[in-house]
Amino acid sequence: MIPSTVREIHDAYDSGKLTPVELTKQYFGRIDASKHNAFITLCKDRALAQAEAMTAELKNKHGGKVPRREKSLFGIPMGIKDVQVIDGVRTTAGSKMLDNYIPPYTATSVQKLENAGVITMGKLNMDEFAMGSSNENSAYGPVLHPTHPDRVPGGSSGGSGTAVAADLVFAATGTDTGGSIRLPASFCGIVGMKPTYGRISRYGLIAFASSLDQIGPMAKTVEDAALICQVMAGVDELDETSAEAPVEDWQKVVRDTAAAPSAEGLRVGVPKEYFIDGIEPEVKNAIEASINKLKAQGAAIVPISLPHTKYAVSTYYVIAVSEASSNLSRMDGVRFGVRPPAALEAKTPADFYKKVRANFGLEVKRRIILGTFALSSGYYDAYYRRAAQVRRLMREDFEKAFQQCDVIVSPVAPMTAFKLGERSKNPLQMYLVDIFTIPASMAGLPAMSVPIAKDAGGLSIGMHLIASRFKESTLFKAAALVEGGVK
Numbered sequence: 352m353i354p355s356t357v358r359e360i361h362d363a364y365d366s367g368k369l370t371p372v373e374l375t376k377q378y379f380g381r382i383d384a385s386k387h388n389a390f391i392t393l394c395k396d397r398a399l400a401q402a403e404a405m406t407a408e409l410k411n412k413h414g415g416k417v418p419r420r421e422k423s424l425f426g427i428p429m430g431i432k433d434v435q436v437i438d439g440v441r442t443t444a445g446s447k448m449l450d451n452y453i454p455p456y457t458a459t460s461v462q463k464l465e466n467a468g469v470i471t472m473g474k475l476n477m478d479e480f481a482m483g484s485s486n487e488n489s490a491y492g493p494v495l496h497p498t499h500p501d502r503v504p505g506g507s508s509g510g511s512g513t514a515v516a517a518d519l520v521f522a523a524t525g526t527d528t529g530g531s532i533r534l535p536a537s538f539c540g541i542v543g544m545k546p547t548y549g550r551i552s553r554y555g556l557i558a559f560a561s562s563l564d565q566i567g568p569m570a571k572t573v574e575d576a577a578l579i580c581q582v583m584a585g586v587d588e589l590d591e592t593s594a595e596a597p598v599e600d601w602q603k604v605v606r607d608t609a610a611a612p613s614a615e616g617l618r619v620g621v622p623k624e625y626f627i628d629g630i631e632p633e634v635k636n637a638i639e640a641s642i643n644k645l646k647a648q649g650a651a652i653v654p655i656s657l658p659h660t661k662y663a664v665s666t667y668y669v670i671a672v673s674e675a676s677s678n679l680s681r682m683d684g685v686r687f688g689v690r691p692p693a694a695l696e697a698k699t700p701a702d703f704y705k706k707v708r709a710n711f712g713l714e715v716k717r718r719i720i721l722g723t724f725a726l727s728s729g730y731y732d733a734y735y736r737r738a739a740q741v742r743r744l745m746r747e748d749f750e751k752a753f754q755q756c757d758v759i760v761s762p763v764a765p766m767t768a769f770k771l772g773e774r775s776k777n778p779l780q781m782y783l784v785d786i787f788t789i790p791a792s793m794a795g796l797p798a799m800s801v802p803i804a805k806d807a808g809g810l811s812i813g814m815h816l817i818a819s820r821f822k823e824s825t826l827f828k829a830a831a832l833v834e835g836g837v838k
């Protein structure tokens with residue numbers, strides 16, 4: 352039996368019905384049997400050593416009970432997206448460029464998880480450098496959808512989405528720059544949450560677009576996502592963009608809400624710009640049904656407007672590619688990056704770089720070229736600066752909206768999981784998948800995806816919730832109500 356909540360696992364440990372070693376082996380058994388391609392690297396020896404230490408600790412200390420207070424994730428097997436570094440564990444970011452990279456240090460987010468008792472099962476597959484919405488841009492092959500193998504799991508944290516939904520790990524980390532946690536969570540039918548910009552330290556996260564990147568939890572329930580989020584959150588002297596804001600007990604917020612569910616006093620904003628033509632009718636109906644359930648629980652439904660939404664995708668793709676071109680310049684075969692044999696024969700520095708950077712995949716090359724162009728002298732004002740100005744307008748839209756409401760709801764994506772290959776030929780088609788998730792990223796707001804329904808083909812539909820900066824408590828409360836309404 353695979354337990355479905357942290358509480359269940361801890362109860363099973365307490366009663367002696369299960370040990371961390373047994374649970375870890377169960378999960379590895381499922382990983383070995385799986386054809387999803389969810390992992391790039393497994394950490395079997397390392398994970399079993401962690402599990403053995405915990406099994407011994409459980410036996411010899413704390414009177415055989417899980418030390419829930421000090422180690423709230425004691426003996427919980429998780430997968431880590433392969434863009435967060437771990438000392439001594441190969442980390443590729445889904446790229447051939449880092450095929451042999453063994454980092455000499457550990458990301459703060461991962462360190463905090465392990466300090467709380469997490470067993471690290473392995474590094475999860477992803478779109479190369481987190482660029483994509485379908486996981487088809489991984490240099491290690493696409494990840495299959497957990498239940499529909501002809502479909503994508505969403506991206507870029509597609510390995511995380513599939514691994515959690517298919518029970519290959521208990522929970523996972525993801526990263527989200529424009530939707531990469533929320534989209535795969537929605538497609539795979541799990542909970543995915545992106546905190547406020549700065550909540551979770553990015554020390555040890557391989558950067559894509561630094562003004563947008565965030566780490567967050569992907570789990571089966573809102574309560575477990577809240578717990579994992581609060582373990583990773585907090586200021587970190589190693590990341591100057593990490594925020595001082597106090598970390599609250601979000602797990603308690605979720606538990607209290609579930610114990611006495613009421614949306615009384617909660618103002619739910621419904622943006623008119625988010626219900627565009629082109630949304631699949633089943634997605635639209637499911638969102639409307641969830642909004643009605645919130646209303647029935649006592650919420651006030653408030654129509655709002657976010658007028659600059661129409662510029663979100665285009666400005667995002669100026670800002671994200673510009674920052675990516677700068678961040679990826681360190682992959683030069685000297686500081687970072689595989690140096691292929693041909694590069695060693697190069698006669699000129701230009702030829703050397705050309706041979707090294709041939710390791711990048713097509714989408715990454717496209718973005719580096721676009722970003723380098725957008726940042727070049729004479730164009731910076733026309734593109735990056737202008738996009739930054741529009742971004743400020745989008746942020747102001749949200750500030751105004753949050754005077755009228757506490758949480759904003761929308762679909763996560765206009766569609767459910769699409770077929771492998773369906774959109775990969777046309778980058779614009781792929782970019783439009785993120786139309787609803789990008790605005791919250793541009794404004795640095797906490798947002799999440801909660802599964803609410805399935806379409807006629809059995810594919811999951813997620814509801815997107817957005818809260819004001821550092822209002823994770825409100826976000827988790829609303830998410831708990833939505834989740835409760837589904838059951």
Ligand code: GLN
Nearest residue numbers: 481482483528529530531
């Ligand atoms: N799909 C978007 C992109 O390709 C977002 C990716 C992400 O959030 N990492 O840029």
